[in-house]
Amino acid sequence: MASLRDIKKRIDSTSKMKKITKAMEMVSASKMNKAEQNAKAFVPYSEKMQEVVASIAKHTDATHPMLQKREVKKTGYIAITADSGLAGAYNANVLRHLNNTIQKNHSSSDEYTVIAIGRMAVDFCKKRNFPVAKSIIGLPDQPSFAFIKDIASETVQMYSDQEIDKLVIIYNHYVSAISQVVTTNQLLPIENMDTTTGSSSQYEYEPGEEEILAVLLPQYAESLIYGSLLDAKASEHAARMTAMKSASDNASDLIDDLSLSYNRARQAAITQEITEIVGGASALE
Amino acid sequence: MKTLTVSVVTPDGPVLEDTYEMVSCKAENGELGILPGHIPLVAPLAISAVRLKRDSGEDKLAINGGFLEVRPDKVTILAQSAEKPSEIDVARAQKARERAEQRLRSNDDHIDRLRAELALRRAANRLDVAQNN
Numbered sequence: 511m512a513s514l515r516d517i518k519k520r521i522d523s524t525s526k527m528k529k530i531t532k533a534m535e536m537v538s539a540s541k542m543n544k545a546e547q548n549a550k551a552f553v554p555y556s557e558k559m560q561e562v563v564a565s566i567a568k569h570t571d572a573t574h575p576m577l578q579k580r581e582v583k584k585t586g587y588i589a590i591t592a593d594s595g596l597a598g599a600y601n602a603n604v605l606r607h608l609n610n611t612i613q614k615n616h617s618s619s620d621e622y623t624v625i626a627i628g629r630m631a632v633d634f635c636k637k638r639n640f641p642v643a644k645s646i647i648g649l650p651d652q653p654s655f656a657f658i659k660d661i662a663s664e665t666v667q668m669y670s671d672q673e674i675d676k677l678v679i680i681y682n683h684y685v686s687a688i689s690q691v692v693t694t695n696q697l698l699p700i701e702n703m704d705t706t707t708g709s710s711s712q713y714e715y716e717p718g719e720e721e722i723l724a725v726l727l728p729q730y731a732e733s734l735i736y737g738s739l740l741d742a743k744a745s746e747h748a749a750r751m752t753a754m755k756s757a758s759d760n761a762s763d764l765i766d767d768l769s770l771s772y773n774r775a776r777q778a779a780i781t782q783e784i785t786e787i788v789g790g791a792s793a794l795e
Numbered sequence: 796m797k798t799l800t801v802s803v804v805t806p807d808g809p810v811l812e813d814t815y816e817m818v819s820c821k822a823e824n825g826e827l828g829i830l831p832g833h834i835p836l837v838a839p840l841a842i843s844a845v846r847l848k849r850d851s852g853e854d855k856l857a858i859n860g861g862f863l864e865v866r867p868d869k870v871t872i873l874a875q876s877a878e879k880p881s882e883i884d885v886a887r888a889q890k891a892r893e894r895a896e897q898r899l900r901s902n903d904d905h906i907d908r909l910r911a912e913l914a915l916r917r918a919a920n921r922l923d924v925a926q927n928n
Contacts, residue, residue, distance in 0.1 A: 548807075548808075551807060551808030551809070552806055552807070552808070554804050554808075554809055555804045555805060555806050555808075555873060556806075558804055558864070558871055558873055559873060562837060562862075562864055562873070566837070654807055655805065655806035655807050655875060655876070656876065659875065712835065713835045713836060713837045713864075714834050714835060714836045714837075715836075715837055715838070716822060716824070716827070716836060716837070716838035717823065717824050717838075721823075721839070722837055722838070722839060722862070725823075725839040725862065726839070726862060729860060729862075729875065732875075733806060736806050737806075
């Protein structure tokens with residue numbers, strides 16, 4: 511049985527650890543709230559964008575490369591992860607999904623390329639020798655659109671330049687504070703546009719439909735990337751909060767168990783001492 | 796006087812929603828003035844200033860990467876960024892302008908001229924809106 515002092519030491523270190531995980535839990539909770547607000551602030555923009563694009567797509571025969579399927583020679587995957595761990599299965603889920611998708615669909619590394627967002631994705635791809643077209647690390651907790659704009663527009667440009675023929679995004683979708691689901695979305699070419707939401711009014715287009723689509727669709731694709739990123743950030747903070755909460759809970763359990771054995775050991779020591787005294791006294795009689 | 800509801804929305808959230816009498820902006824192929832009762836219209840906007848007019852005065856916004864959707868009683872401007880004069884960081888815009896000018900002057904083949912030009916236009920637009928207010 512461990513000595514009293516050893517148990518005491520473990521209780522102390524566990525409670526220090528618990529303090530830290532508790533603090534991290536609270537920090538993540540407030541970051542999650544903020545991220546949720548950011549995601550909400552983005553909704554009006556994305557809805558309006560969707561509405562206008564859908565109504566143009568509905569009323570015109572104008573075509574644009576981004577609306578047309580073409581033979582897929584190379585697929586681009588955007589993987590959104592965090593920069594750091596300690597977020598439960600948050601990063602692992604995305605990376606496992608990415609790995610499975612690539613193994614299933616591609617036989618050579620010429621057929622795909624990865625746009626890695628977050629240090630975890632960058633390291634993962636490096637380790638597995640996945641070709642990485644672009645990467646970004648050090649994203650702030652509350653990314654503004656300006657921060658992601660460059661990588662988003664460069665990625666959309668890759669599609670326009672026919673470097674890639676399909677663009678897929680993999681990230682954790684935020685369902686609620688306790689549930690995040692890995693989601694795979696095809697961003698480009700834009701398919702199954704929901705035309706029912708488009709407004710019924712017929713617009714006048716200045717200068718012309720094709721020109722408008724040429725301006726609008728890249729912006730639409732960029733906004734989808736940004737939307738996914740906001741979603742992923744909210745999930746990240748939620749996942750981290752849950753992970754830290756269960757770490758704190760586990761620490762509490764451990765401290766309870768250890769306190770119990772500490773008290774048992776203390777009692778045993780006292781009992782032994784009394785037995786010895788009584789034994790010594792009766793030997794003298 | 797009839798009025799229009801104008802709302803300006805960016806990915807970082809709504810910037811402004813109010814009623815005005817006239818919207819004056821620069822589309823890709825020329826100036827546009829929108830009065831109440833305009834036919835439905837969609838037009839991309841240049842990197843420029845949007846002026847919103849009403850009795851009590853005029854508001855200005857520096858717009859980048861946006862387009863305009865007009866309905867008879869409502870104008871929506873969707874933009875990648877939209878800033879009021881008071882929100883513009885003049886020092887940062889000035890630095891951005893210098894950087895872009897330097898890039899354009901350097902005649903280096905490795906430089907993405909288009910991007911530098913766009914950066915220059917954005918910075919110049921911000922400065923213009925911030926200073927001529």
